[in-house]
Amino acid sequence: MRNPKYTTQLTHGTGMINETLSLLSVYQKGMDKDALIKYVKENDCLSCKTENRLVHIIYDGFYQRYMKVNPNVPIWLKLIRERGLSLKHFTQLLMVYCARENAVFFDAVINVLNQCKKDNLRILEREDVAKYISQLVAEDKAKWSESVQKRNTSYVRSCFIDYEMINRKGEVLPYEVNDFTILYFMHEQHFAGLSDMAIWDMEEWSLFNLSRHQVLERIMNLSLKGAYMAQTSGELLTISWNYKSMEEFINATI
Structure with a gap:
């Protein structure tokens, strides 16, 4: 995707x-x-x-x-x-769409912001983003001049701020994925033809720093809210879906 x-x-x-x-x-x-x-x-x-x-x-x-x-x-x-979904939760949807289209931002969330959280750092330094950008060039994944690298560093950092992942001081903010965000992208991908197992393994979950086990836990817990019925056995996941379209899902859930 x-x-x-x-x-x-x-x-x-x-x-x-x-x-x-x-x-x-x-x-x-x-x-x-x-x-x-x-x-x-x-x-x-x-x-x-x-x-x-x-x-x-x-x-x-x-x-x-x-x-x-x-x-x-x-x-x-x-x-x-x-x-009437709140702007805070709506913005999570926009973040995922932005990340899907902009690999530089998607991978910065995974490799810079999430690593910062893993290391229990409270501040995401501008230099951390700059180092990530320069590494892309060093690995020949992008052909950017120094000026373009500096601009991309600013743009990625601005996205972190826009989506309230950090504040303007670089302080890492709590970023808990909302239930509706999970339900929305599960249904989006279901109607796009993804299998239940593929939905469980979606890359997008890593944008919220969720492990595979945590994703399954959220899917199972949300099953109790009635949008679908999920069953798991070992490494298998099957979902019985209740809604026949995204519009039906949205109208019934919000």
Whole structure:
């Protein structure tokens, strides 16, 4: 599901939370990126200083994260906001979509932030992110100049701040995955055709620093809430799903 390429797309929005909320508020089913750009431009929905900036936010940010793989995602996210999920929990969904599209951020969560937590460090130093970025170049995973490396260091750190994983002082914040976040991505991947075992082993769970055992524990506990019925035996997991669409799941859960 995720883009494995290391790009500089974070330059066009980092966490992009406010912009995403604004775009979701005007997005209509069936809109492609060009129609969305046209509507936003005509109605000045983002108050961008330049047309170039507007295009970058929509194409390199919103489209790449939410529309490219599945054009229904903006409809689901819009419905979730309308149903009243808190912004704090909604932002977790945006974080996962951002990470899926931006490998530099996804792997920074795993290799920098999670390692910081594992080492019981209270501060995520800017140098830790810079070292991770430079290592990507050293391993020939990305071909970035020193100036681009510095910018990517800032962008990754800004995403950590935007998604409230650290504060502006670099202090590591508690980041507990919400029940709805787990349920949402389980159902998203179920309707995308993933097997129950593949859902258990999704890479995205590591964004929340969950071990495989912890993921199973959460899946089993959430089974008691009625969205599905899960059974496990040793290394096997089977799920009986109750909902027939994401819209039905969202409306019944929030």
